[in-house]
Amino acid sequence: MTLQELVDQQAQKLTHENISFGQGTTNATDEAAWLVLWKLGLPLDTDLNAHSDVLGSQQIQSVEKIMDERIQSRLPAVYITQEAWLQGVSFYVDSRCIIPRSLIAEVLAGGSIDPWLVTEQPRVLDLCTGNGSLAILCALAWPQAQVTGMDLSVEALQVAVINCERHQLHDRINLIVSKGLDQAQGLYDVIVCNPPYVNHSSMQALPTEFKAEPALALAGGEDGMNFIRQLLAHVALYLSPDGVLILEIGNEHVHFQNAFPNAYPICYPQVLATIKCCS
Numbered sequence: 273m274t275l276q277e278l279v280d281q282q283a284q285k286l287t288h289e290n291i292s293f294g295q296g297t298t299n300a301t302d303e304a305a306w307l308v309l310w311k312l313g314l315p316l317d318t319d320l321n322a323h324s325d326v327l328g329s330q331q332i333q334s335v336e337k338i339m340d341e342r343i344q345s346r347l348p349a350v351y352i353t354q355e356a357w358l359q360g361v362s363f364y365v366d367s368r369c370i371i372p373r374s375l376i377a378e379v380l381a382g383g384s385i386d387p388w389l390v391t392e393q394p395r396v397l398d399l400c401t402g403n404g405s406l407a408i409l410c411a412l413a414w415p416q417a418q419v420t421g422m423d424l425s426v427e428a429l430q431v432a433v434i435n436c437e438r439h440q441l442h443d444r445i446n447l448i449v450s451k452g453l454d455q456a457q458g459l460y461d462v463i464v465c466n467p468p469y470v471n472h473s474s475m476q477a478l479p480t481e482f483k484a485e486p487a488l489a490l491a492g493g494e495d496g497m498n499f500i501r502q503l504l505a506h507v508a509l510y511l512s513p514d515g516v517l518i519l520e521i522g523n524e525h526v527h528f529q530n531a532f533p534n535a536y537p538i539c540y541p542q543v544l545a546t547i548k549c550c551s
């Protein structure tokens with residue numbers, strides 16, 4: 273069996289077993305390719321077709337074992353590999369934190385926030401930093417920025433520490449335990465925030481893979497807006513005069529608009545940028 277055949281076979285198995293995706297990959301083929309390559313110690317950008325060698329039985333068995341683990345446990349693949357990639361940047365991940373997949377990463381990588389920056393040395397706050405991925409992407413995007421990452425979860429911040437060390441950014445990223453903005457100090461030029469925003473009925477319907485992530489990271493109350501209500505009530509106090517808040521709301525557009533009919537969002541489909549928010 274070749275590499276491509278093994279990936280195809282395992283993708284079929286994942287599909288047959290109704291595995292859920294969305295925590296690093298979006299479909300069975302990508303998920304199978306990722307786990308196969310990872311297990312065989314091959315680079316994730318390996319060209320499957322270029323590998324015409326026949327795989328050994330031990331290699332095949334080791335892949336089958338990890339696929340069985342993925343299927344039986346319903347654990348997200350990232351919690352098995354303990355590595356996630358976002359915009360080409362690698363992050364250590366375990367079950368103490370959510371798997372990095374924020375839409376804000378795309379906005380950062382695309383440079384769309386840059387025109388709003390009025391200083392080359394912005395003070396940046398990544399509120400709800402969790403694994404630290406957005407704080408790190410901000411620090412990489414803006415080399416002169418001083419970044420603070422805040423989160424209520426001490427466990428998630430332990431993962432963020434590992435990631436800051438992995439990217440040698442511990443001197444530019446300050447990690448603080450904070451409930452919401454409680455520990456915020458002074459004014460920030462940019463606040464990025466991927467908060468818990470999943471509404472109650474969506475929480476109930478989550479596939480097992482997503483239930484493996486900390487509920488604190490996802491659950492946003494009845495309409496998903498509990499954290500965001502608190503945030504928008506106070507955030508203007510912590511934004512510099514030209515400051516900008518980049519807030520992810522995912523699929524909760526309708527709930528957001530119902531909760532904040534007077535907010536003035538400049539919209540990407542699932543990320544709101546609100547300059548000087550209204551409550």
Ligand SMILES: C[S@@+](CC[C@H](N)C(=O)[O-])C[C@H]1O[C@@H](n2cnc3c(N)ncnc32)[C@H](O)[C@@H]1O
Pocket residue numbers: 369370371372373374399400401402403404405406422423424425428450451452453466467468469488489490499
């Ligand atoms: C959706 S996750 C985002 C994690 C990370 N920024 C990312 O994009 O991958 C939300 C994070 O908010 C944190 N959180 C939940 N409630 C909080 C609160 N009241 N104050 C601060 N952080 C909170 C959770 O611990 C979790 O790490």
